Amino acid sequence: MISIDIEKKLKAYKGEQVLKIAAQFANGSITKIYGPSGAGKSTFLKIIAGLIDPEHGKISVDNLVWLDTATKVSLSPQKRKVGFVFQNYALFPNMTVQQHLEYVSDDAQWINQLLVIGKLETFTSHKPEYLSGGQQQRLAILRAIAIRPKLMLMDEPFSALDPKMKSELIPGLKSLWDELGTTVLIVSHNPQELEGLTASEMEINPM
């Protein structure tokens, strides 16, 4: 069980607004997070990953405290080790597809399995600049899942994929998440983006 209760001030065009979220996510669940632009959806994911600190709050995962501003506990992103898919992919320009996955895992069989699921097995020697937008996005997803995360945070993860590719990719990912027992939070502004995934929903609205 992942338990989150945080409060963070956000800088907005018209002064400040507050991101205030209290939620719980069951292990192995998939949750779609939606809300208007600038509501703090990406910030919420980064707070969970330990990349941004909130002013107040507590995050615990299976009774392990990741963050508690009252007792000044804050585990580093390295210790939280969530699978994070960034909205801009955040691929490493100096690394090929294969090197991206080898940076994370030395299990060749696991890497091959991921390449097949992402349909990138014929692009292993390509660097990101020679991949299409959809291929880059799939690589970002594969890199995040390569660490076998217990929690996966995905920011608009399927926005560059065509419907056919998406419908082929999602079952493969779902099967991996089930196998790993991964809890998944997916930020998406497109209601149709998560077709084929049974997910509960959570709305984030600025205050």
Add this chain to the structure above:
Amino acid sequence: MDLTPIWLTLKLAAIATVILLIIGLPLAYWLSKGRSIAKIILEAIITMPLVLPPSVLGFYLLMAFSPKHGIGEWLHNAFDIQLVFSFKGLILASVIYSMPFMIGPIKSALQQLPLSLSHASYTLGKSERETFIKILLPNIRASVLTAAILTFAHTLGEFGVVLMIGGNIPGVTRVASIAVYDSVENMDYASANAYSLILFGITFIMMVSVFVFNKYKAKSPLE
């Protein structure tokens, strides 16, 4: 023509560049992360040699490292090190004088990299050090190369600082730029011309290299 000043200049530039690479990479990385009063002041100090007359910098270094007082006296008494009118002194002066040419391009390149690159590496469990070496550094390779070439070329062209702290000791502190000045003083225009042509040739090749490397540098897929 005595080629010793040319070799001395190249040796000085090479040593200063290596030292500045070792100091500059971590320093530029630290400066590229966030802002603080300490960082602003340090950055201003590092940048000062760009605008300060070299003779002023040389004068202060001469005063600071004079074996008769202050740090210079302590270094002389405690370690038998004399920086004034020595090659070691030239290295120290060059490191200070050329530092902005090493720090500036590297810091700027690091700041232009998307923050999400290091964030992605951290979430994959990688330390800050490993992220710097395996992700950030390879992606600013062209800028590091540019910084190293500019530092080398700038050190070749030093005159005021070198003259103040090193003087004109043949084989020790008489670098090429001093040799040009000295040859003209002695009405030996042929030697002055030869030294000048060699310096001109070397720096021209270096500047062409900078533009070639910058043209072919790897582009980020995020651009």
